[in-house]
Each structure stands twice: as C-alpha cells, then as structure tokens.
Amino acid sequence: MTAVGLDIKLEATYGPPPWPDLFAAFDNIKDLGLDGVNVRTLYEVSPTLDPGYLREIRARADELGLYLELGVGKVNPYMTGEFPYIRALGDGSYLAGMQKLIAAAGAIGVTNLWSATGGFKPELPGYFSTDRFRTDTSWPQQLAATEKFLKLLAPTLREYGCRLNLETHEEITTYELVRLVEAVGPDVLGICFDSANVFVRGEDAVQAARRAAPYVHSTQLRDAALVVTDDGISRFLAPIGxxxxxxxxxxxxxxxxxxxxxxxxxPIGVIRAEMTLHPYDPVWLAGHPDLDAGELAQIYRLAHAYDGLSLRTLRTPDPGFTFDVFATRSADALRTLLSKESA
Structure with missing residues (x-):
C-alpha cells in the first residue's frame, strides 16, 4: 500500500516550532495515522550531525514503522550565503558541508534526500521574491552554476548510495529540473514533486507531473486555489481535494x-501562502522560455472555475486552519483517491 506522510520543519517558519524535537514529531505523526516523514534539513535534527543521536532517530522511526526522508540544504551557489551553518560544517567550504550532510544521512540508511535551487523572499516586490528574477545575475547563470555544483556533489552521492531530489520550487520549472537531472545523472539526482508550486511558474499540475514523473523520487503534495487578481493570477495553498x-x-x-x-x-497552517504569476508582464514572460501557451490558458480556466473561498478569506490568516487540520484533511482525501485507484 502506498505510504502517506508529512513534510515537516523543526525550526520556526510561521510562529513557534510545533515540536521540541523530531521524537515528538514522530509521535504526533503516528497519532495522526500517517506513515512517515520528510524533514526539511538534517541540520535541524542535529546541528552537529551527532552520529549517535542520528542513529537513535533512525531507530525510533523504524520502531514506529515510519519512513524517513531528510533534506540536506540548497544547491544554488548564488544563494548559499543564506545558509552559513552549512559552510561552517565544512570549515569554510559549502561543498564540504554538503558532503558531510550527505554522509551523515547515508550513514543511517536515509538515501532519499531533499534539496532546492532557491528561496522565496515575501518581503520583496512581485516576481523579485524568487531567485529566478534576482538582478545581480541571470537565471541561466544560476542554473549553470547549480549544474556545476551538483556535478561536484555527485561522487559523494554515489559513494553513499544517495539521491538528491530537487524540488519543483517557486523559482524553477519542471523543464529545467529534467535537464539538470539528465545532465548530472539520474542515479544521483531526481525530482521532489511539489504539486502546488508548479502553477507559480506557469505550469499545469497534470502536465508538470507527467514531465517530471520519470525522475520523481519524493513528493510535497498539496492543492492550490487560483484566483485572477489585478496583479495576475494568485496561487494559494489548499488541502488536497x-x-x-x-x-x-x-x-x-x-x-x-x-x-x-x-x-x-x-501542510501549512494559519496562512495560505499567496504567490502570484505575472503573465501580463513582458519581463516575467521573457523569463520563462519554456512557457507553454496551452498550459497557461489552462491555469486561467482553472482560476475562473475555482469556486471555493473568497479572495479576502484566502488572504486572511485563520488561527483555526492549523497544521494538523491541513494534514489530516489532505491525508483523508489522498487515501480516498488511492482507494478508488486500487478498486
């Protein structure tokens, strides 16, 4: 039976951290009736990569019958300065820090590893909130540097039998991810499919899944509400279904x-993480050389067909819309879909 689990962050993102440590997170996930966990960064679990503590973590996951996937940091050299702890792990070398993270995960038999090529900066205006549109370099230059860095990591990934799965994050398209995987090698590089992020890059979720599927080895699933606004098309996160x-x-x-x-x-809690496509802006359009007009038209159709929460409600924080609410509603819907598929 297909396992259904949660992606979690131990460090605070929106408000205080929901768990004091990963052991408490395991217990919560088990209580929710879920099957496993993907922890966003191994550094959150143990900043020193203590091997004894990591073995205890792995043993507890096994005892509870939970799958365990881990993240090991981001791989775009133009934004690695945002992660000084990884450079510190490598005694001044970001590459060495990443190699230590991979080795620590591989040592406890966790070989399915998360990564990404950028970050979201909500305080910056419009499309400048993603690294795709930073102005000190171009996106093609970032992709070239990322490919070079990934090739430097490849021997370590092969040594420990690990695969790094790049997320369909807010800044990158499935076309670009497939090209990276094929350039670096699908034995060490794959895709983590985030079903809601692909809309932000002008991709329909169904077509994006079909493009990425041969290389998808991990997922971060959630649904999306789409609304046409004065600025373009806004995407909000929603529970599956x-x-x-x-x-x-x-x-x-x-x-x-x-x-x-x-x-x-x-999952997400309290807010619904609005992100906006800017299909009327020539700079945004020029920044998407693989953009498919048919998929963009489908996104417009989906936005006009969405009849869920109002724009005002989607933009208003809701204290009752908790992490657990999002998780359990999504899991119930996902398992209903899986049961229909297997019937």
Whole structure:
C-alpha cells in the first residue's frame, strides 16, 4: 500500500516550532495515522550531525514503522550565503558541508534526500521574491552554476548510495529540473514533486507531473486555489481535494513511473501562502522560455472555475486552519483517491 506522510520543519517558519524535537514529531505523526516523514534539513535534527543521536532517530522511526526522508540544504551557489551553518560544517567550504550532510544521512540508511535551487523572499516586490528574477545575475547563470555544483556533489552521492531530489520550487520549472537531472545523472539526482508550486511558474499540475514523473523520487503534495487578481493570477495553498488540481491523472503519472513512491504532504497552517504569476508582464514572460501557451490558458480556466473561498478569506490568516487540520484533511482525501485507484 502506498505510504502517506508529512513534510515537516523543526525550526520556526510561521510562529513557534510545533515540536521540541523530531521524537515528538514522530509521535504526533503516528497519532495522526500517517506513515512517515520528510524533514526539511538534517541540520535541524542535529546541528552537529551527532552520529549517535542520528542513529537513535533512525531507530525510533523504524520502531514506529515510519519512513524517513531528510533534506540536506540548497544547491544554488548564488544563494548559499543564506545558509552559513552549512559552510561552517565544512570549515569554510559549502561543498564540504554538503558532503558531510550527505554522509551523515547515508550513514543511517536515509538515501532519499531533499534539496532546492532557491528561496522565496515575501518581503520583496512581485516576481523579485524568487531567485529566478534576482538582478545581480541571470537565471541561466544560476542554473549553470547549480549544474556545476551538483556535478561536484555527485561522487559523494554515489559513494553513499544517495539521491538528491530537487524540488519543483517557486523559482524553477519542471523543464529545467529534467535537464539538470539528465545532465548530472539520474542515479544521483531526481525530482521532489511539489504539486502546488508548479502553477507559480506557469505550469499545469497534470502536465508538470507527467514531465517530471520519470525522475520523481519524493513528493510535497498539496492543492492550490487560483484566483485572477489585478496583479495576475494568485496561487494559494489548499488541502488536497479542496483546490483546482485534478488529482487522479497526477497520481497516475507519479505512481505509474514509481509505484513505491512515498506520498508526502506538505501542510501549512494559519496562512495560505499567496504567490502570484505575472503573465501580463513582458519581463516575467521573457523569463520563462519554456512557457507553454496551452498550459497557461489552462491555469486561467482553472482560476475562473475555482469556486471555493473568497479572495479576502484566502488572504486572511485563520488561527483555526492549523497544521494538523491541513494534514489530516489532505491525508483523508489522498487515501480516498488511492482507494478508488486500487478498486
């Protein structure tokens, strides 16, 4: 049976951390009736990468029957300065720090590793909130530097039998991820499919899943609400089954390529994380050379067809819309979809 779990962050993102440590997170996830966990960064689990403590973590996950996936930091050399702790782990070398993270994960048998190529800066205006549109360098230059860095990591990944899965994050397209995987090697590089982020780059979730599926080895699943606004098209996060995504073909694509794929939900609480496409802006359009007009038209259709929460409600923080609410509603919907698929 396909495993359903959660993507979690131990450090505070929106408000105080929900758990004091990963042991408490395991217990919470087990109480929610879920099957596993993807922890965003190994550094959050143990800043010193203490091998004894990490073995205890792995043993507890095994005892509870939970799958365990870990993240090991980001790989775009133009934004590694945002992660000084990784450079510190490597005694001044970001590359050495990443190699230590990979080795620590591999030592406890965790070989499915998360990574990403950028970050989201909500305090910056418009499309400048993603690294794709930073002005000190171009996105093609960032992709070239990322490919070079990944090739430097490849020997360590092979040594420990690990694969680094790059997320369909807010700044990168599935076209670009597939090209990176094929350039570096699918034995050491894969894709972590985030079903809601692909809209931000003008991609329809069904088509994006089909493009990425041959290389998808981890997931961060959630639904999306789409609304046409004065600025373009806004995407908000929603529990699975409560947005615009047609889930059956998405699951068919992902599980058809990898039947043993863990389906990990990435919940959010209180806010719904608005991000905006700017399809009227020539700079935004020029920044997407692979943009498919048919997929963009489908996003417009989905936005006009969405009849869920109002724009005002989507933009208003809701203290009752907790992490657990998002997680359990998503898990229930996902398991209903899986039961229909297997019937």
């Amino acid at each position: 409560e947005g615009v995504i047609d889930w059956q073909p998405v699951l068919d694509a992902l599980l058809g390529a990898n039947p043993d794929l863990n389906l990990t939900i990435e």
